[in-house]
Amino acid sequence: MFANLQERLDKAIKTLKGEGRITEVNVSSTIKEIRKALIDADVNYKIAKDFTDRVKEKAIGQAVLTSVSPGQLLTKIVMDELTELMGSSSIDINLKGSPGNPAIILIAGLQGSGKTTFSAKLANFLKTKRSKSVLLTAADVYRPAAMEQLRVLGESIGTEVFIEQDNKNPLDIANKAIARAKAHGYEVVIIDTAGRIAIDEEMMNEIKALKSNLNPSESLFVVDSMTGQDAVNTAKAFNDAIDFDGVVLTKLDGDTRGGAALTIRSVVNKPIKFVSMGEKVDTLDVFYPDRMAQRILGMGDIVSLVERAQAQYDEKEAAKLNEKLRKNQFDFQDFLTQLNQIKKMGNLKDLLGMIPGVGKAIKDIDISDDAFKKIEAMILSMTQEERSNPDVIDGRRRQRIAAGSGNSIQEVNQFMKQFEEMRKMIKSMNKMQGAGRMMGGLPFGKR
Ligand SMILES: Nc1nc2c(ncn2[C@@H]2O[C@H](COP(=O)(O)OP(=O)(O)OP(=O)(O)O)[C@@H](O)[C@H]2O)c(=O)[nH]1
Ligand SMILES: [Mg+2]
Numbered sequence: 001m002f003a004n005l006q007e008r009l010d011k012a013i014k015t016l017k018g019e020g021r022i023t024e025v026n027v028s029s030t031i032k033e034i035r036k037a038l039i040d041a042d043v044n045y046k047i048a049k050d051f052t053d054r055v056k057e058k059a060i061g062q063a064v065l066t067s068v069s070p071g072q073l074l075t076k077i078v079m080d081e082l083t084e085l086m087g088s089s090s091i092d093i094n095l096k097g098s099p100g101n102p103a104i105i106l107i108a109g110l111q112g113s114g115k116t117t118f119s120a121k122l123a124n125f126l127k128t129k130r131s132k133s134v135l136l137t138a139a140d141v142y143r144p145a146a147m148e149q150l151r152v153l154g155e156s157i158g159t160e161v162f163i164e165q166d167n168k169n170p171l172d173i174a175n176k177a178i179a180r181a182k183a184h185g186y187e188v189v190i191i192d193t194a195g196r197i198a199i200d201e202e203m204m205n206e207i208k209a210l211k212s213n214l215n216p217s218e219s220l221f222v223v224d225s226m227t228g229q230d231a232v233n234t235a236k237a238f239n240d241a242i243d244f245d246g247v248v249l250t251k252l253d254g255d256t257r258g259g260a261a262l263t264i265r266s267v268v269n270k271p272i273k274f275v276s277m278g279e280k281v282d283t284l285d286v287f288y289p290d291r292m293a294q295r296i297l298g299m300g301d302i303v304s305l306v307e308r309a310q311a312q313y314d315e316k317e318a319a320k321l322n323e324k325l326r327k328n329q330f331d332f333q334d335f336l337t338q339l340n341q342i343k344k345m346g347n348l349k350d351l352l353g354m355i356p357g358v359g360k361a362i363k364d365i366d367i368s369d370d371a372f373k374k375i376e377a378m379i380l381s382m383t384q385e386e387r388s389n390p391d392v393i394d395g396r397r398r399q400r401i402a403a404g405s406g407n408s409i410q411e412v413n414q415f416m417k418q419f420e421e422m423r424k425m426i427k428s429m430n431k432m433q434g435a436g437r438m439m440g441g442l443p444f445g446k447r
Helices: 003-014 024-040 045-061 070-085 115-130 146-156 170-184 201-214 225-242 259-268 289-312 315-326 332-344 348-353 370-380 384-388 395-405 409-431 435-440
Strands: 103-109 134-139 188-193 218-224 246-250 272-276 284-286
Touching (some): 003 289, 070 259, 103 115, 103 201, 115 246, 170 201, 218 225, 332 384, 370 395
């Protein structure tokens, strides 16, 4: 997400590194680069300029702390401003219907923006995360397959879909759905409407009529984030027509530049409430401006973190380790030292995420640092002798290590086996005479 913007901002901020403090002179080229990065991410010029003016003003006024570099300071300021630009805090969806009635959620947006997909995702979200009973309603009477599309999606999440195949009146369909929801005690009714082109008068009038007659507790404007500034312009048109309550940004999993996410809020003064990131029904997230800003600047943090860790890296230690590897003497103490090195650099997932191409692949996988904690506890439960002579660890000792580290004997056995395999691998790599070079490529090798 926003890979290009991320990279550009990171680069821009880096140009400030090494300077003693932030001054008008040294910050101006960085500010210019940030502005260019924003404009290239399809942020409107005026917004980009106002943004960087604010950043600059704040940056120059800051006292420089010795423990924080100007680059880190600027990262923080940019992050705060990004958060502010996207709306500061998260605004929840309104699920209160008028007394005795279900909450009505009206979904509007351009053709193909992702309304139908989002309707199903929202139903799934409300069911699983908010324990609500939901009735989906197919009120797109134009596209022949539209109702069937919603029916299939509803079925996949076990949610009833209200359909009247031959009814050509969306308002009538919606009213019938609401009556059914009342009769059956549904708490929420989601109404999926027909896609429209902003300039289509007739369809714009239809959504206006739906809005004024149904009086929904929440009307949401769905927009494809890939469309950049156009997304912002259609948001304006829809806001003028129906004065919606919130924005849903879809297709953030695609190669989107970020302009829509960054600027929609400041243009229509309505919060982004959800972001949709895939075709599957469970890829919906509540929008948090601060988390999004962190994500946009995430790389910057990690890169500097690693640079710090690398600066701390002890050349002598590294040489010693290489020597031990070469002589097949890698032991538990070395293992522990390496674990601590990795820990210093940040969390494992962030580290893996830095490897090009890996970040995306592991974004949904839960890689916890707990695995490390277990291993660390086991090694710490070993005596010095055991740490440097893994071969002396017999069954009885394993039992003691298990008890001492709060792990099961199976877990200790498994770790021993893995460690043994690793040693074998090192051995065979040594045979290939390439150990030094190969280990150098791993995070714990010599740099
Ligand atoms: N990658 C990705 N694809 C999405 C996302 N949301 C929707 N899509 C896809 O975009 C296409 C259009 O989605 P729909 O939900 O049918 O859009 P719509 O606004 O209902 O379209 P109309 O009813 O024709 O106006 C479909 O192929 C969806 O699978 C998303 O967040 N990420
Ligand atoms: Mg649709």
